[in-house]
Amino acid sequence: MSELITENVEKKTVLNIGFDDTDSPKGMCTTFLAYKLVDLLKKQRTEFLDFPRLVRFNPNIPWKTRGNGAVSIKIKTSNPSKIKNQVKNLVSKYSDTKNGANPGLVFFESDSIPHEFTEFSDLALWQLIHRSNAKKFAKKNNLEYFYKGNGQGLVGAIGAIGYDFKDHTLELLSYRKKQKFGKERKISIQSVKEMQEKTYPDTFNSFDTKKGRVLITPHGPDPVFFGVRGENVSSLVYASKIIKSDEKLDGYMIFKSNQGTGDHLKNELTFETMKPYASGKLTGIVSNSPKIVKGGHVFFKILSNNNEFWCAVYKPTGMSVIASDLIQGDKISVGGGVRKASKNFPRIINLEFIEIISLKKQxxxxxxxxxxxxxxxxxxxxxxxxxxxxxxxxxxxxxNQEISRNLQKKLYLPKVSAHRHLTRPQQRQGIQNKSKIFKNSLSWFCVYEN
Ligand SMILES: [Zn+2]
Known part of the structure; x- marks a missing residue:
């Protein structure tokens, strides 16, 4: 006789939670709020359907908080309303509204994400999205949403739920104990160097070998102790064990992220889309002799589709030497963020890469x-x-004599210390992390017992 299988009839729904802009330059951090939230949900045996997602949006907008990063979490639950209340309380508790945070929180119950979300997210990656558009979007799509301050955080909250990963990296963020917030971070420089040597290329941008500088520790008062970026869970956990410090940490969490993907520069900048604060790329011909100004910054013009655009390459990027060697007639592809016109210059693109397609004979x-x-x-x-x-x-x-050029037909990137969160580093050029595997059993979250 066959046995009847008694199924768990408890109805479960998939809940997406997105939030952003809970931090301010003075303290809290959106990823720490995510860590606290996951800790709370883990204690209730919540089923997680993916890593917490840390999505970086357009880095060239002026009113971003530190990194312009938003977080979304996807879970399965039989009691969404209880969880929503808990999240609302946490967001209120951990948002630094007194110091200028403008938190936004969005709930969306569905396993699949409608394309409207993805389109919204796509635009927030390279354009300037006003908070009023986010509020309109939330109303139109019947979202449950909450905000404080001016609600700018709603843009990232919706965007983080909608972001469609074509490529991704992971970041292991470790958090300090509360009594250490704001105190100096003491970390063994040698151990970070060793960690990079042992885990490269599965981790990236941890240590600047040229300057002997640690790149994984933030400098502000936020609760993050260090963040290691890489391609998979095991490399990150291994890396975190090589790093030495006397400080007893609270724990860590691994996020799935678009950091290191260069995703903000994938769109073509044209005369129409070159609005202030937009990010993107364009291909064209250098149309004047680069000018080097005081401070070592370099300015030149590029002709693309019959429009001329000014480009700026700042000294700290390390690419100003490259730019100053360009000559009229060089064909290049450049990417970066559009700066508003000033008294001395029209709209100008601050370059984040220069790719040389062909060099004119000099x-x-x-x-x-x-x-x-x-x-x-x-x-x-x-x-x-x-x-x-x-x-x-x-x-x-x-x-007539031909002078040999100092440049090569290749991609020039800023030096590692000048990389933004989204900059695709050299070692990630042409690669795509397509792994969709997520298991709760992976060591993606840990609160240390000490
Ligand atoms: Zn002679």
Missing amino acids: ITTSNPICKKCNKKMKSKGKGQGFQCIRCGKKSSRKI
Whole structure:
């Protein structure tokens, strides 16, 4: 006789939770709120359907908080209303509204994410999205949403739920104990260097070997102790064990992220889309001689689809030397953020990469050379031709000489210390992390027992 399987009839729904802009330059951090939230949900044996997602949006908008990163969490629950209340309380508790945070929180119950969300998210990655558009979107799509302050955080909250990962990286963020918030971070520099050597290329941008500088520790008062970026859970957990510090930490959480994907620069900038604070790329021909200004910054123009655009390359990016070697006629592809027009300059793109597609031959003219004596001839006066002072041989015209270029046909990136969260580092060029595997059994979350 076959046995009847008694199924758990408890109805479960998929709940997406998105939030953003809970932090301020003075303290809290949206990822820490996520860590606290996951801790709370874990204690209730909540089923997680993916890593917490840390999505970085357009880094070139002026009113972003530190990194312009939003978080979304996807869970399965039989009691969504209880969880919503808990989340609302946590967001209120951990939002630094006194110091300028404008938190936004969105709930969306569905396993699949409608394309409207993805489109909204896509735009927030490279354009300036006003909070009124987010509020309109929330109303139109019947979302449950909450905000404090001006509600700018709603943009990231919706965007983080809608973001469609074509590529991703992971980041292991470790958190400090409360009594250490705001105190100096002491970490063994040697151990970070060692960690990079042992885990590269499965981790990236941890240590600046040229300057001997640690890149994984933030400098502000937020609760993050360090963040290691990489491609998979096991490499990150291994990396975190190599890093040495005397400080007893609270725990860590691994986020899935679009950091290191260059996703904000994938859209084409045109005369129409080149609005202030937009990010993107364009291809064109260098149309003037680069000018080097005080401070070592370089400015030049590029002609693309019959429009001329100014480009700026700032000294700290390390790419100003590259830019100053460009000449009229070079074909290049550039990416970056659009800066508003100022008194001295029209709209200008601050470059985040320069890719050289083809180099124009650089020709210089000089006095002819006497082949017999192997010496440069002297001019006999304007329009009088040239003559060798040793043997007297004459020539009527100057000669053209090709000067070898210092540049190569390749992609030039800012130096590692000048990378933004979204910058795709050299080692990630041409690769795509497509792994969709998520298991609760992975070591993606840990509160240390100490
Ligand atoms: Zn001669």
